Amino acid sequence: MKLDYQPLQRDLTEVGYIPDDALAMALCLAVGLHRPLLLEGEAGVGKTDVAKALAAVLKTNLIRLQCYEGLDATATLYEWNYQRQLLAIRAHERDALPAEAVERQVFSEDYLLRRPLLEAISQPVSPVLLIDEIDRADEEFEAFLLEILSDFQITIPELGTIVARSIPYVILTSNGTRALSDALRRRCLYSYIDFPDERKELAILRARQPRIDGQLAGQVVRFVQALRREDLEKTPGIAETLDWAGALMGLDIRSLAQDPAAVQASLLCLLKTEADLKAVPREVTARLVGRVA
Amino acid sequence: MPASEPRGASMRMAGFMGHLRRNGFTVGPGETELVLSTLAATGLAEASAVRLGLKTMLAGDHAHWERFDDLFDAYWLDRGLRIVEPSGPRSGAARERRRPDVWDKILPPDETGGTGTAEQITEGRRGADGPGGTGRLLASGQEALARVDLRTLTSAAEIAAAERVAERLARAIRHRLSRRRIPSPRGDTIDLRRTIRRSLSRGGEPVELLRKRRPERPVNLVVLLDVSGSMKIYSRYFLSFVRGLISTWLRTDVFLFHTRLVRITEALHERDAMRAMGRLSLLAEGFGGGTRIATALKSFNDHYARAALNSRSVAIVMSDGYDTDPPEALAVELRRFKRRARRLVWLNPLLGWKDYAPVARAMAAALPFIDCFAAAHSLESLAALEGELARL
Numbered sequence: 001m002k003l004d005y006q007p008l009q010r011d012l013t014e015v016g017y018i019p020d021d022a023l024a025m026a027l028c029l030a031v032g033l034h035r036p037l038l039l040e041g042e043a044g045v046g047k048t049d050v051a052k053a054l055a056a057v058l059k060t061n062l063i064r065l066q067c068y069e070g071l072d073a074t075a076t077l078y079e080w081n082y083q084r085q086l087l088a089i090r091a092h093e094r095d096a097l098p099a100e101a102v103e104r105q106v107f108s109e110d111y112l113l114r115r116p117l118l119e120a121i122s123q124p125v126s127p128v129l130l131i132d133e134i135d136r137a138d139e140e141f142e143a144f145l146l147e148i149l150s151d152f153q154i155t156i157p158e159l160g161t162i163v164a165r166s167i168p169y170v171i172l173t174s175n176g177t178r179a180l181s182d183a184l185r186r187r188c189l190y191s192y193i194d195f196p197d198e199r200k201e202l203a204i205l206r207a208r209q210p211r212i213d214g215q216l217a218g219q220v221v222r223f224v225q226a227l228r229r230e231d232l233e234k235t236p237g238i239a240e241t242l243d244w245a246g247a248l249m250g251l252d253i254r255s256l257a258q259d260p261a262a263v264q265a266s267l268l269c270l271l272k273t274e275a276d277l278k279a280v281p282r283e284v285t286a287r288l289v290g291r292v293a
Numbered sequence: 294m295p296a297s298e299p300r301g302a303s304m305r306m307a308g309f310m311g312h313l314r315r316n317g318f319t320v321g322p323g324e325t326e327l328v329l330s331t332l333a334a335t336g337l338a339e340a341s342a343v344r345l346g347l348k349t350m351l352a353g354d355h356a357h358w359e360r361f362d363d364l365f366d367a368y369w370l371d372r373g374l375r376i377v378e379p380s381g382p383r384s385g386a387a388r389e390r391r392r393p394d395v396w397d398k399i400l401p402p403d404e405t406g407g408t409g410t411a412e413q414i415t416e417g418r419r420g421a422d423g424p425g426g427t428g429r430l431l432a433s434g435q436e437a438l439a440r441v442d443l444r445t446l447t448s449a450a451e452i453a454a455a456e457r458v459a460e461r462l463a464r465a466i467r468h469r470l471s472r473r474r475i476p477s478p479r480g481d482t483i484d485l486r487r488t489i490r491r492s493l494s495r496g497g498e499p500v501e502l503l504r505k506r507r508p509e510r511p512v513n514l515v516v517l518l519d520v521s522g523s524m525k526i527y528s529r530y531f532l533s534f535v536r537g538l539i540s541t542w543l544r545t546d547v548f549l550f551h552t553r554l555v556r557i558t559e560a561l562h563e564r565d566a567m568r569a570m571g572r573l574s575l576l577a578e579g580f581g582g583g584t585r586i587a588t589a590l591k592s593f594n595d596h597y598a599r600a601a602l603n604s605r606s607v608a609i610v611m612s613d614g615y616d617t618d619p620p621e622a623l624a625v626e627l628r629r630f631k632r633r634a635r636r637l638v639w640l641n642p643l644l645g646w647k648d649y650a651p652v653a654r655a656m657a658a659a660l661p662f663i664d665c666f667a668a669a670h671s672l673e674s675l676a677a678l679e680g681e682l683a684r685l
């Protein structure tokens with residue numbers, strides 16, 4: 001195993017995701033050691049996109065499991081296709097097949113609905129398994145997930161044990177709405193993604209919006225960086241920066257100082273709550289624009 | 294430990310692990326082995342890359358992530374102090390056993406109240422399965438007592454009554470419904486998976502409908518009790534109420550605050566009622582100065598919230614909301630607090646007074662974060678809470 005993160009960093013940049021050194025190293029270790037990676041950070045710093053970019057670099061599938069409260073084994077592992085099972089049982093009523101034969105048939109893989117976790121371990125090539133917002137699921141699911149992540153096998157009572165054909169690369173993300181258990185943290189590698197600095201954000205913006213005017217790109221990034229230092233309820237993330245830049249381009253704005261009214265109106269791409277919109281009135285926008293233009 | 298690794302380097306790495314542990318990281322032999330084998334397998338030598346690699350492998354949360362670089366420099370580059378700070382209150386067992394520092398001034402070290410412990414246990418058990426164990430508060434014959442404003446509560450009997458009310462309230466909130474479902478003969482939804490499997494033995498005819506329901510799970514309770522000067526007249530009574538909440542079936546954590554925060558869970562557990570009340574009141578009065586709710590909450594958020602709160606926690610704050618900290622600070626800390634706790638109940642004795650409106654600036658700032666804001670000036674008002682709490 002070679003632990004050089006720079007090639008991976010280059011590859012990720014090529015598919016349009018620009019990681020800093022710490023994140024590139026974390027991904028490199030996660031792939032090299034085949035350990036789950038827990039990513040934390042504010043909403044909108046691109047945690048979910050990491051998994052997408054990694055899947056693109058490794059040229060493999062991305063399987064996503066979105067967590068929510070009450071998520072349980074049925075929704076994440078497998079479910080039997082009851083309607084089909086019932087139909088099959090009815091259809092066999094006339095055949096006078098022995099009960100065991102019917103049972104064998106309706107509890108075969110054909111009648112199995114695969115959910116993300118089962119799907120992830122039955123791929124021929126290791127996929128990237130994204131377990132998104134793990135903090136939304138409850139403690140029981142966390143414990144259950146730990147078991148899956150350590151054994152990579154699933155037992156279905158009617159079918160037997162399914163052993164992983166390949167071990168997925170697991171990426172977990174958390175927004176910190178709930179404290180995760182220490183057991184889960186210890187099993188995972190950890191990386192914290194911060195809001196990008198000016199240089200990195202500019203690179204991201206250029207990668208995602210290649211047609212953007214150079215002057216505008218610089219202004220947009222500096223404006224958002226300044227805005228993040230204001231006291232806001234919901235700090236704008238990278239996704240918001242990209243949206244806003246797209247909106248400004250759509251409005252045919254070349255420079256932020258060009259049309260204050262349009263810029264003010266377009267701020268709704270960055271500020272997502274009423275309180276935040278009120279916290280950045282025209283004067284504040286003018287002050288920020290004056291500083292970055 | 295791989296044999297190829299030079300012994301000196303392994304020792305040095307083990308030393309680094311110890312250094313991290315002393316600074317509050319949860320790393321053990323498993324992590325040491327992971328680090329050593331990874332470094333050996335990759336032949337990683339460049340300092341910056343090693344630092345990033347170790348950071349990824351050894352940091353467990355954001356706080357560790359932020360501190361790792363300093364600790365790394367301190368150990369490997371001999372920059373700064375070896376031990377940046379002693380292991381904080383997070384490192385479990387040691388803290389749990391320690392008595393809050395403030396107590397040492399008041400309590401002689403040998404007085405552990407052995408009889409008090411036994412009494413507490415029997416009391417709890419009686420409450421749990423005694424004849425009145427329906428968990429619902431009856432309109433009782435204590436009315437005359439119940440209407441009295443708690444400022445006048447003094448006798449042992451009255452304090453015992455307060456504890457009983459608290460016990461019943463605790464029972465009302467001990468469970469909340471889970472969103473999962475478990476098999477249950479009288480459940481509200483049909484369990485298709487089990488029904489189909491059962492129906493096979495009857496040729497696919499679903500004769501028997503199996504059901505499932507949402508199970509109940511116990512709630513955690515965290516109590517923050519204001520014992521500042523303005524709350525003095527109530528604090529004695531509130532303490533007996535809190536004592537009642539501590540029971541065998543409910544995980545309860547109790548904190549006192551005035552200008553700072555003290556954890557008193559253990560103290561409440563091991564004292565017999567009257568003596569504990571006496572001493573706690575003494576403690577409360579000794580500090581009966583200003584209130585710094587935001588500061589106290591901040592120290593709770595920084596040190597205890599992680600361990601004490603989870604998604605099944607109901608937090609009860611008992612305070613009149615007269616705060617000397619700026620209300621903005623309180624809002625900030627409450628927002629942090631609410632991210633970890635499920636529900637926040639604020640009991641304010643002033644609310645029971647005639648014509649009281651929560652105009653104290655701190656109270657106004659806190660209102661948006663409160664799920665249940667109720668009066669707590671008499672036993673009657675507390676008993677009325679039962680319905681509210683059962684709904685949380």
